[in-house]
Every structure is written in structure tokens, then in C-alpha cells.
Amino acid sequence: MSEITYLFNIIILALWLMLPAYIANPTAVVFGGGTPIDFGKNWRDGRRILGDGKTFRGLIGGTACGIIIGLLQRQISQVGDILITPSLIAIVTLSFGALFGDIVKSFFKRRLGFARGAKLPLIDQLDFVIGAWVLTYAFDPQWFTQSFEPLIIITVLILTPVLHRVTNIIGYYIKLKKEPW
Numbered sequence: 001m002s003e004i005t006y007l008f009n010i011i012i013l014a015l016w017l018m019l020p021a022y023i024a025n026p027t028a029v030v031f032g033g034g035t036p037i038d039f040g041k042n043w044r045d046g047r048r049i050l051g052d053g054k055t056f057r058g059l060i061g062g063t064a065c066g067i068i069i070g071l072l073q074r075q076i077s078q079v080g081d082i083l084i085t086p087s088l089i090a091i092v093t094l095s096f097g098a099l100f101g102d103i104v105k106s107f108f109k110r111r112l113g114f115a116r117g118a119k120l121p122l123i124d125q126l127d128f129v130i131g132a133w134v135l136t137y138a139f140d141p142q143w144f145t146q147s148f149e150p151l152i153i154i155t156v157l158i159l160t161p162v163l164h165r166v167t168n169i170i171g172y173y174i175k176l177k178k179e180p181w
């Protein structure tokens with residue numbers, strides 16, 4: 001196998017493993033709106049706990065879409081036998097964890113005084129990856145460690161900011177996102 005083919009396989013595997021999280025994050029934008037998760041309440045510092053950018057509809061819609069993709073992946077990997085099958089726990093923790101990470105980020109963003117939608121380079125791009133990994137490692141450490149080898153982790157960390165930027169620019173031009181970042 002040439003080095004190019006090897007690298008290509010690593011990238012495909014990284015995308016495959018991250019897919020529930022990669023789908024949950026942008027579909028939360030699509031389904032988002034309505035009641036905010038913090039119910040419009042402020043923290044002790046007088047600023048919003050999370051802000052209007054984190055809603056129940058986004059959280060539920062995004063998690064559901066991620067889970068549906070994960071269930072489809074389980075069917076596909078049984079046919080192919082080459083791709084890693086996500087565990088049922090991992091499907092849920094990758095999807096919910098992505099949006100959980102995004103929520104935790106917004107909490108700290110508000111505490112630092114950043115307005116909703118303000119730019120926070122790298123953190124805005126990796127919040128959902130970290131959230132998905134932390135919850136998956138917490139609830140299914142065996143699946144996590146056997147699937148996410150160090151090389152896959154590095155690939156995801158490099159690839160995600162690029163994919164995030166591209167999807168956000170697409171989202172901005174089709175008027176689903178208010179900011180192109």
C-alpha cells in the first residue's frame with residue numbers, strides 16, 4: 001500500500017468515526033430556535049448562562065440526527081466489514097456529546113464576556129469534538145480506545161477546523177448561519 005493510500009484510509013476512517021458528531025453539530029443549527037436551554041436566565045455575573053444560541057430544539061434535533069446516522073452506519077459496516085461499527089453507546093455519546101461540548105463552551109464564553117456568536121478561534125471549531133470524545137470515553141472506554149487510535153485523533157484534530165470552516169461558509173451563504181465562522 002502506498003503512503004498516499006494509507007493516508008487516505010486514515011482520513012476516511014477518521015470521518016467515519018466522527019460522523020455522528022459531525023452531523024449533530026450542523027443539524028442543531030438547522031433545527032435550532034425557540035426556547036433557550038437556560039430559559040433566558042442570567043448567571044451571577046449578570047450575563048446569560050448560555051445565551052439564545054443554545055436551544056432545546058437544536059439540542060434534541062441535532063442529537064436525533066446524529067443517532068440516526070450512527071444507526072445507519074451500523075447497518076453499513078455489517079455489509080462492508082471493513083469499517084468500524086460504532087457501539088450503541090458511542091452513537092449516543094458522540095451525538096449528544098458534540099452538542100454538550102458546544103454548550104459547555106458557550107457557558108465559558110459567556111463567563112468571559114463574549115457575546116453570542118462572537119469568534120473564539122479553535123475553541124469554536126473543536127468544542128464539539130472534545131465533548132463527543134469525553135462523553136464517549138466516559139461511557140464506552142473500550143470502544144473509544146480501540147477505535148480512536150492516536151493517529152486518528154491527530155487526523156481529526158487537523159481535519160475538523162478545515163471541515164468546520166467549509167460547512168460554516170456554506171451555512172452562511174444558504175442563510176442558515178448568521179456568521180461565516
Ligand SMILES: CC(C)=CCC/C(C)=C/CC/C(C)=C/CC/C(C)=C/COC[C@@H](COP(=O)(O)O)OC/C=C(\C)CC/C=C(\C)CC/C=C(\C)CCC=C(C)C
Nearest residue numbers: 012015016022025026029163164166167168170171176181
Ligand atoms: C467516511 C465516509 C464513508 C463518509 C464520509 C462523508 C463525509 C464527507 C463526511 C464529512 C462531512 C461533514 C458532515 C462535514 C462537516 C463536519 C463539521 C466539522 C461540521 C461542523 O459544523 C458546523 C456547523 C455549526 O457551527 P458551530 O460550531 O459554529 O455551531 O455549521 C453549520 C452549517 C450549516 C448549518 C450548513 C448546512 C450543513 C448541513 C445540513 C450538514 C451537512 C453538511 C454538508 C453536506 C457539507 C459538507 C461539506 C464538506 C465536504 C466540508
Ligand SMILES: Nc1ccn([C@@H]2O[C@H](COP(=O)(O)OP(=O)(O)OP(=O)(O)O)[C@@H](O)[C@H]2O)c(=O)n1
Nearest residue numbers: 028029032033053054055058059106116117118
Ligand atoms: N444546542 C444548540 C446549538 C446551536 N443552535 C443554533 O445554531 C446556531 C449556531 O450555533 P453556535 O455557533 O454554536 O452558537 P452561537 O450563536 O455562535 O453562540 P455561542 O456564542 O454561544 O457559540 C445558534 O445560533 C442556534 O441558532 C441551537 O439552537 N441549539
Ligand SMILES: [Mg+2]
Nearest residue numbers: 117118124181
Ligand atoms: Mg458560533
